[in-house]
Amino acid sequence: MTNLSELTTLRVGGPAVETITATTRDELVSAVASVWGFGEDPLILGGGSNVLVADEGYDGTLIRVASRGIEVLASENGRVLLRVQAGECWDDLVAFAVERGLAGIEALSGIPGSCGASPIQNIGAYGQELSACLVAVELLDREHGDLVRVPAAELGLGYRTSVLKRHGGHAPERNGVVVSIDVELTDDAGLSAPIGYAQLASALGVEMGARLPIADVRRTVLDLRRSKGMVVDPSDPDTSSAGSFFTNPIVSESFARSLPADAPRWPMGDEHEDAVVIPLGEWTGDVPPPSFEHGARVKLSAAWLIERAGITRGFRLPGSRAGISTKHTLALTNTGGSTADEIASLARYVQMRVAAEFGVVLQPEPVYVNLDF
Known part of the structure; x- marks a missing residue:
């Protein structure tokens, strides 16, 4: 049995009865559908960075989402549409975008966790939120048991919330598993989105609304997060959080x-x-x-x-x-x-x-x- 303390950033949590690791989109869909078929709700785990699991563990099936892949779907008029598999590391997506000069998520650098989890609580930091660039999610719907493409406008995205989120133990308004996400970023000669957070502007030495090379913004955001213990680092006990x-x-x-x-x-x-x-x-x-x-x-x-x-x-x-x-x-x-x-x-x-x-x-x-x- 897998001990969840080994899979979560808080380093706590007991075992799950059974563990399935899904390394592809098809494996994820098949694993979830199979567990649902037995009338069970599996525990879905991506990066394990936003979960607190009891010491007794989980009396059921744990599905680890490890599907990877970033695909360019379209590129025109300075807009680039990406499809990202749910198990892709969020910060790897940011690095991918920054390396290609694509703006819109550079201020979200260093956020731990998986891309599939990102729309559930509409991740945000330093003046940016996923909702600004999220186009849609591919959702395995619990009620109907099929795959549907859900536009971002139907996800109820707000401050750290969506219709997919469990609020304090309360069931989500829409029960399902995110299989992939579509995000649209901006290609404008490697410039960032306008700086929209005072602390970040101060650290960069610019006025609010300024635009800078994307790599400079990412580097500064990572430095700010590290100073707060918000970038996972095995040598820093403050990041076991x-x-x-x-x-x-x-x-x-x-x-x-x-x-x-x-x-x-x-x-x-x-x-x-x-x-x-x-x-x-x-x-x-x-x-x-x-x-x-x-x-x-x-x-x-x-x-x-x-x-x-x-x-x-x-x-x-x-x-x-x-x-x-x-x-x-x-x-x-x-x-x-x-x-x-x-x-x-x-x-x-x-x-x-x-x-x-x-x-x-x-x-x-x-x-x-x-x-x-």
Whole structure:
């Protein structure tokens, strides 16, 4: 039996009853369909970078997605359409694009995980999101058992969300397995997309909106991520994590005004899932799914909320081997020999402290497997 602690970046998780490794598109489709045929839902695992698996493991079939391949489907008028197999490493796709001077995902350099997982939570960083270049996904649909091409517009892509994502243990709106993704990038003499994130612009020494050689942007993004322990490195224990463990909460404009003046905040428009906001002192520990409401919305900094709730870099609960990263308070790390329960307990403690201090319930990004949210 395969121990999931060997396959996840958090380095925790017990065994699966059976493991199937799918190295091609056809093998992936066949493996998933076969397991579905027995009335079972398999655990689908790509890079293992966004999952927290219980110490007891998974009482079922694990399907490892290892299908590789990047195909140029079309190229015209400065636009290049790529089809990428689900098991392709996301950062290998970024490197492929940068080497060919294709812009649109260079700020997403260094994000761990597979391409098939990327649309599930609409990955994003440093002013770019997958939704800006994703054209469609090839989905093996659970309800009908067939392959369908789903346009990006039908995926409900939002801030770290889609109709394919399991929210805090709640079933996705659309159940299926991503087999491949289609992305459209820009070919403009090797120039990047306009820089859209202040920290990245500062690191590059340019104004917001500037365009630079794509390779320069990728190199700077990788340097920024490494400084935060956000690029997987076996020699750096801070990278034994799931990256940012909590999403930045999105709240109403009126609630944001109630926070201290120095709380970072960014306007988000009027169509986003709201974070759970509760009256101070009334949280029972239950976390309902976020609500979807209209009206002006503001994104807050989860890192700022955590730090202002008194949780510092390197923090650990007494006797625990799970800790807050020494480089970034948004990352929960396995400092060596941690259990999944220890990481989950630390996550709940962080959640509790922020809820008690500010009335905001932080939502974890990783998928929990056989663990209570």
